Amino acid sequence: MFTTRRPRRLVIGIAAGAVAALGLTACASGTGDAGDSADVSEITVVAANSPWVEGLKTLGTQYEQETGVKVNIEAYGNEQLNDNYKVKLNAQSADFDVMAFQVQDVMREFSRNGWLTDMTEQVESDADWNWEDFQSAARDAVELDGVVYGVPVMTERQIVYYRTDLLEAAGIPVPKTLDELKSAAAALNDPDNGMYGIAMRGSRVPLVTQLSSFLYSFGGDFQDEDGNASVDTPEAKKAYEFYGDLLRESGPPGATNMGWVEASALFAQGKAAFYIDADSQAYTFLDADNSAVVDTVGFAQFPEGPAGSKFYNIVPQTVGINAFSKKKEAAWEFIKWVTNEENTKWLLANETVPGARESAWNDAEATASFPAGLVEIIQNVGDHGVGHDRPQLEQVAAAREIVGGPAITAIEGGDVAEAAKTANTQFQELLDSEK
Structure with a gap:
């Protein structure tokens, strides 16, 4: 992802032997039999195509060698995956056991339909596996109404990319606050010479995810603690205004037509001093075949607003258990194993999979393939x-x-x-329609 992969080194965190029975229960409306026995010979994992799945192919082979349980892997594109889930789960299919899914897109629907297994007791009761080692935001992301529905296997954050050479030449320090960012972007904005102060998503739907960190850092959110619409609060309005001012005053023309593809391309071409988006895009700017800023790109934590530096730290993929699986115990044993500390470090080091365990990010060998500046940001996620x-x-x-x-x-x-x-009224109506 970021650099050429180092030679693979398998790190296995389980002793050879049969799969232990831990006893999972399906969520209330699930009808799957949780009583699978110790002689389970295979399980099936369904997931979206991703670096995690690529690493899983290697780890799955090792798991079979260690336990005798074969791991069948089915991978799809995101849309195809979700369509496949809806067809099979609606039919209460037990064709697969472990299911990777996108938390923010489907967890609410799937849990309401009784398609996901309640994993709360399992993740919280195994001290050696250590649920507390997972980033708090990642743990929050896979929990709904006090129920844990999966284990996060990939994470993603919003960060600031910047041109080290331009800031150094202008004598501008890396911005620590949003006001400093705004001033720096304005100072480096030179549209007459094809250089813009900042590039960000400006298209109506794509920008929402990147707006979120501005919203949180101003003290707002899309919804309040009771789940009601809150995009018209004073904090939210200030965040909207700041985001708009930043792009209008220091961004490229036609910003409202730009998603991440267009905005990131500007930065990669050396035409923007700052770019704010997901850290998963770092590989784009470190690829000499596609980037003009390989040697001049820097990484910084999202700047502080009135409420501090509050940026999204989401889970693009989590692994849960099909509520209709007949092999829930075996499924949990595999999930527990593949997400343990040692295998999370292996995935980080060999497949550059940005896992959720803090111990992995604090391991110098595991993070050697990642830019030091990016690692430091992730290590300091904490309450941010x-x-x-x-x-x-x-x-x-x-x-x-x-x-x-x-x-x-x-x-x-x-x-x-x-x-x-107007947006708050419309959003509240949408929320009410789900009640």
């Missing part, structure tokens, strides 16, 4: 991380369309307060 980057409801696509509206108004220099009021 927020486990969601979009509204929290089932109809998330419709919600993003609504809450992205005031940001477009802000970028265009319109009446943000009125746009936020």
